Amino acid sequence: xxxxxxxxxxxxxxxxxxxxxxxxxxxxxxxxxxxxxxxxxxxxxxxxxxxxxxxxxxxxxxxxxxxxxxxxxxxxxxxxxxxxxxxxxxxxxxxxxxxxxxxxxxxxxxxxxxxxxxxxxxxxxxxxxxxxxxxxxxxxxxxxxxxxxxxxxxxxxxxxxxxxxxxxxxxxxxxxxxxxxxxxxxxxxxxxxxxxxxxxxxxxxxxxxxxxxxxxxxxxxxxxxxxxxxxx
Numbered sequence: 290x291x292x293x294x295x296x297x298x299x300x301x302x303x304x305x306x307x308x309x310x311x312x313x314x315x316x317x318x319x320x321x322x323x324x325x326x327x328x329x330x331x332x333x334x335x336x337x338x339x340x341x342x343x344x345x346x347x348x349x350x351x352x353x354x355x356x357x358x359x360x361x362x363x364x365x366x367x368x369x370x371x372x373x374x375x376x377x378x379x380x381x382x383x384x385x386x387x388x389x390x391x392x393x394x395x396x397x398x399x400x401x402x403x404x405x406x407x408x409x410x411x412x413x414x415x416x417x418x419x420x421x422x423x424x425x426x427x428x429x430x431x432x433x434x435x436x437x438x439x440x441x442x443x444x445x446x447x448x449x450x451x452x453x454x455x456x457x458x459x460x461x462x463x464x465x466x467x468x469x470x471x472x473x474x475x476x477x478x479x480x481x482x483x484x485x486x487x488x489x490x491x492x493x494x495x496x497x498x499x500x501x502x503x504x505x506x507x508x509x510x511x512x513x514x515x516x517x518x519x520x521x
Contacts, residue, residue, distance in 0.1 A: 323418055329357050329511065330385040332375035334368065334392035336361040337467030339433055343391075345472035346512060357512065358385075368392040368403030368428075375424070376410055383417040387425075389508050394430040394498060395450060404428075404495060427508040428495050436503040437464070437471065439485045440478035447499045483509060 333339040343359050364370040372390045410424040431450040434457045441460035486506040493500035
C-alpha cells in the first residue's frame with residue numbers, strides 16, 4: 290500500500306479504508322477501549338518553522354496534544370533521518386494510527402531515499418490495536434515556504450528556494466524562519482492554498498525535482514478531518 294505522491298486522494302482513501310477496517314474490528318472486540326479519534330505522529334525536518342505552524346493549527350482546532358504529537362527529528366535534518374526517526378518513535382510505542390514525515394526537497398542528498406523508505410513503511414507496521422498504519426510524506430519542493438506562498442500566489446513554475454523565500458517575504462514582510470503566528474496570518478487563505486497545492490500535485494510527483502510541489506495539504510486535510518477531533 291504505497292502512498293501516491295501525485296495527489297492527496299490516495300492518502301485519504303488509504304486512511305479511510307483502514308478506518309473502516311478498524312471500526313469493523315472494534316465492533317467484534319468486546320470491551321474495546323479504542324479511542325474514537327485518530328492518533329497522529331508528525332515528525333518534521335525543521336525544529337521551529339514547521340512545528341510552530343502545525344502546533345498553532347492544532348491549538349486553533351482544539352486538538353489535544355495527546356492526539357496529535359508534533360516533534361522535530363532528533364536524528365538530524367536529512368529527509369531519510371526524519372523518516373527513520375518517525376519509524377523509531379512509532380516502533381517504541383505503536384500508539385499511533387497515522388505517521389507523517391515532514392521535510393523539504395532543498396538540496397538534500399537523501400531526499401529520494403526518504404521517499405522510497407516511506408513507501409516501504411506505508412501500511413507495513415501495526416499499532417497497539419494490530420491495525421495497519423498509513424505512513425506518508427508531507428514534503429515541499431523546493432521548501433516549506435512554497436506551501437506558505439501558495440496562500441498568496443498561484444505558483445505555476447519551479448522557482449529556487451531563495452526566490453520562493455523572497456516572494457513570501459514580499460507578501461508577508463514579518464516572516465522569518467521560526468516565526469510564530471504564521472498559521473494565524475495565513476489561515477484565511479487556507480482553502481485557496483489547498484486548491485493550488487492540489488493542482489500542482491496533480492501534474493507532478495514529489496520525485497520531480499524541477500516542479501513546484503507541496504503535499505503539506507494532505508497533512509492539513511488529515512488534521513481538518515473530523516476523525517482527528519474525535520467527532521463522528
